Amino acid sequence: MNKKIFSKKGIGNIIFISVILVLLFVPSAKALLLQGLMKAGLFKPDTSLPTTNNTADLSGISFKDSKGNVVDLGNLKGKVVFVNFWATWCPPCIAEMPAVNKLYELYKDHKDVVFLIVDADGAFEKSQKFMDKKSYKLPIYAVASAIPESIFKGSLPTTVVFDKMGRMSYHGEGAANYADQKFVAFMEKLIKM
Structure with missing residues (x-):
């Protein structure tokens, strides 16, 4: 036997x-x-999906950083805003973070682009340890107000991109490669609008 x-x-x-x-x-x-x-080429974000053409009032949707500074989405009109909801315990979130970091490195100094990397747990210390361990410089935020379900339903990771007029131009749930050339071209298109 x-x-x-x-x-x-x-x-x-x-x-x-x-x-x-x-x-x-x-x-x-x-x-x-x-x-x-x-x-290997899987998990590419689909930027061809139709999004709302209406300018949304994003006022009152806010996030805060570890120092207590609050950012209101309504005050970011005129900028392309990349919002990523994630958590340190979420494997798909961890998987996409290198690509999110690469995208951030491309645009971190661009005056018309803002990144909000939102820890859904609001655990700044744990998030910062993760970022430090990976040598990422991504700006970490926590939710500081009610978030409409049209933006975040609770699924992690969720990524939303708003154009300069405050319109939701991209909404993706699940891991994706945001360093993909098609997504970078999509960001460039939004910046030039």
């Missing part, structure tokens, strides 16, 4: 089950797998 357990097929089954268990119970392993799939 011991010969059957340690046969090639038995060892193969043990390895397969072990890999599945690691992916199910180790968030960083799941994030690493998702990052690999992103690099």
Whole structure:
């Protein structure tokens, strides 16, 4: 009986089950797998979906940073605003963060682009440790007001991009590669509007 357990097929089954268990119970392993799939060309954000053409009143939708400074979306008209809702315990959030960071690095000094990386848990200390460990300089915020469901329904990660007139130009739930060239071209188009 011991010969059957340690046969090639038995060892193969043990390895397969072990890999599945690691992916199910180790968030960083799941994030690493998702990052690999992103690099392979999967999880590209779809910027071709129709969005609302109406200028929305974003006043009163606010976020605060770790120092207590509050940013109101209504005050950001005239800028392209990239908002990413995430959490440190969320494997798809962790998987897309390198791409979000690459996009941020492209536009961090652009006067017409604002990034709000919103920790859905509001755990600034934990978020900052994550960012420091990964050497990301992303600006972390917490929710400081009610957020309409049209912007955030609670699914993590969720990314929303507003154009300069305050219109929602992109809304995506789930991990995506925001460093993808098509998404960068989409951002450039919004900046030039």
